[in-house]
Amino acid sequence: MPAKDKMDKTKMVTCTAPVNIAVIKYWGKRNEELILPINSSLSVTLHQDQLKTTTTVAVSRSFQDDRIWLNGKEEDIAHPRLQSCLREIRRLARKRRNDGAAGLDSTGLSHKVHICSVNNFPTAAGLASSAAGFACLVYTLAQVFGVEGELSGIARQGSGSACRSMYGGFVQWIMGNTDDGKDSLAQQVEPETHWPELQILVLVASAERKPVGSTSGMQTSVQTSCLLKHRAESVVPGRMVEMIEAVRKKDFPAFAELTMKDSNQFHATCLDTYPPIFYLNRVSQQVINLVHRYNRHYGETRVAYTFDAGPNAVIFTLRQHVSEFVHVVQHFFPPETNGGDFIKGLPVNHTALSEELKQGIGLEPMPKGVSYIISTKVGPGPCVVEDPSQHLLASDGLPKECV
Missing domain, CATH: 3.30.230.10 (Ribosomal Protein S5; domain 2)
Known part of the structure; x- marks a missing residue:
């Protein structure tokens, strides 16, 4: 050459x-x-x-x-x-x-x-x-x-x-x-490879651009939120230690509770920001209700939610609960499709929901609230x-x- x-x-x-x-x-x-x-x-x-x-x-x-x-x-x-x-x-x-x-x-x-x-x-x-x-x-x-x-x-x-x-x-x-x-x-x-049983469901409530970008949102929170300062100095250091321990022990109830509490506190700091920032919408709030009612029905923590700076829920659960919870979401957020395009990613087996479970959760269905679900796992x-x-x-x- x-x-x-x-x-x-x-x-x-x-x-x-x-x-x-x-x-x-x-x-x-x-x-x-x-x-x-x-x-x-x-x-x-x-x-x-x-x-x-x-x-x-x-x-x-x-x-x-x-x-x-x-x-x-x-x-x-x-x-x-x-x-x-x-x-x-x-x-x-x-x-x-x-x-x-x-x-x-x-x-x-x-x-x-x-x-x-x-x-x-x-x-x-x-x-x-x-x-x-x-x-x-x-x-x-x-x-x-x-x-x-x-x-x-x-x-x-x-x-x-x-x-x-x-x-x-x-x-x-x-x-x-x-x-x-x-x-x-x-x-x-x-x-x-550490925790193969842990699986993740992304509930896409909105694929639109979020109203307040993360960069500008953070700047306003740092300038105006007293809760943010308290969280950073007094809450997160202890939670980091607890979370690392929960992950290493594969302790799902501890992992799940910390995950949900931290998500809630993050969004509380967004509300404590002046003027307040709203990343969660009606669908997000209904997903939170659904998760807590589902866990309460079984008397144990089977699923956890977290929300970043947007309305989409990320659900953590163990492999044996994925199928049922996906169909719970499908029941309470009836999609426009018959399910073909509603579930993307890793395959999910069909599970029939009992009337006892539906009544135990007891929420009014919210049609078209969730556009689709991405089923995935921990990756490289x-x-x-x-x-x-x-x-x-x-x-x-x-x-x-x-x-």
């Missing part, structure tokens, strides 16, 4: 990264620029077979500018958080090259990048799309530029919760104490897609659907 052709050759890598759902919530920053949180948090990584971001990064001498396409639309590459991730990966790559890292291909460090990213779930609807997106961006850039080691601190600078999507299983984001954020990192508590962290046919960019560096 002639030297020029070799230099002009496009280098391309595609990776996927998961969504994570916090069970001990992060809400509020002590440093906006570095995205340093006012409290630690803990999340569960969801399986990429059902919820993931896919990102392709291409590097070529022929590219005139850095460019990015998100879900089929070109976006502004100058976004400060995006630039922060790009800058940091390039800095680490140059450092490795200057340190003489063996086998590092340094030809592309001064070249422009093209980035194409797609989600297989609704964006900005409270399903942690930015977490999966920035985790995938940072992981893919690291593969392209040969950067190794701790990456969660870079992902954090894109989106705080993205640092937790750098790992599978159960992940804590340690808030850290330094001003430079070097100790504010994610750490895996247990891998995805980011990974490289080896099949080149899966690249989102064509050989000229433009998205394939534009070719």
Whole structure:
């Protein structure tokens, strides 16, 4: 191959990264620029077979500018958080090259990048799309530029919760104490294989963009909520210890109670914000009622809910209860379809509900309240897609659907 052709050759890598759902919530920053949180948090990584971001990064001498396409639309590459991730990966790559890292291909460090990213779930609807997106961006850039080691601190600078999507299983984001954020990192508590019985149901109540974005919502809460300060200083530290213990012991009742209490308190801080922020809607409130009545009917905690900054419920339960609870949801939130498209993801067996259970719950059905359910489980962290046919960019560096 002639030297020029070799230099002009496009280098391309595609990776996927998961969504994570916090069970001990992060809400509020002590440093906006570095995205340093006012409290630690803990999340569960969801399986990429059902919820993931896919990102392709291409590097070529022929590219005139850095460019990015998100879900089929070109976006502004100058976004400060995006630039922060790009800058940091390039800095680490140059450092490795200057340190003489063996086998590092340094030809592309001064070249422009093209980035194409797609989600297989609704964006900005409270399903942690930015977490999966920035985790995938940072992981893919690291593969392209040969950067190794701790990456969660870079992902954090894109989106705080993205640092937790750098790992599978159960992940804590340690808030850290330094001003430079070097100790504010994610750490895996247990891998995805730790608790195979635990399963997750995402109840999509709304796929619309949420009315108040997380970034602006957090800023207002930090400025105006007394409850937020109390939560960060006096409540979360103890809950983190209890939650890690519950996960390690696979103690579902303890895990479930902590998860629901923390979700409730997070949304209480949103109400304590001035003016108040409403992420939950009528459907969300009905799901909360449903969960508590279902648990009360059985006299034990079989299911738990959590809500991020949006109306969609994430339900945790054990494998043996999935089928019945899905059909409970289907009964009390009758869908427009006959069930074919209502349940997505992992297969769910049919279960007939007893009249005693329906009457025991005793709620009025809310038709069309839940659009669909995604059935999933705990999953792994980011990974490289080896099949080149899966690249989102064509050989000229433009998205394939534009070719």
